[in-house]
Amino acid sequence: PVKPEDLEGKRLAIDTSLWLQQILKGYRNESGGLVPNAHLVGLFRRICKLLYYGARPIFVFDGKTPAIKQRTVIARRRQQRKQSDQLKRVAEKLLLMQLHSKQKQKLGDSVTGSQSSGAPLAQATSSSQRE
Numbered sequence: 001p002v003k004p005e006d007l008e009g010k011r012l013a014i015d016t017s018l019w020l021q022q023i024l025k026g027y028r029n030e031s032g033g034l035v036p037n038a039h040l041v042g043l044f045r046r047i048c049k050l051l052y053y054g055a056r057p058i059f060v061f062d063g064k065t066p067a068i069k070q071r072t073v074i075a076r077r078r079q080q081r082k083q084s085d086q087l088k089r090v091a092e093k094l095l096l097m098q099l100h101s102k103q104k105q106k107l108g109d110s111v112t113g114s115q116s117s118g119a120p121l122a123q124a125t126s127s128s129q130r131e
Contacts, residue, residue, distance in 0.1 A: 008054035
């Protein structure tokens with residue numbers, strides 16, 4: 001073990017993901033639940049201690065994702081794919097609804113236009129075909 005006093009003036013590389021894992025496992029309340037904002041509180045306390053002893057921390061976010069985090073990453077990707085697929089289906093439905101609405105509107109306009117001339121629809125259609 002390194003004495004904190006021996007760290008004065010030294011740069012110290014910190015494996016941030018490891019620290020976060022340790023903090024999230026260690027900061028629990030009486031009932032075993034996670035303390036609110038544990039990651040922030042834990043990082044803050046550790047950083048303050050290093051700075052108090054004169055160490056200069058350098059935070060490293062590098063390397064392979066830890067196994068515990070990998071499960072979370074996989075679950076997030078699945079959820080994102082699911083939501084993306086659902087969004088595509090909704091967008092397709094909306095597009096189809098808009099197209100149907102426009103088609104109905106065009107049909108309604110053509111029916112309304114021919115009826116407003118006073119001629120029945122069949123007569124208006126046949127007379128327009130003759131021209």
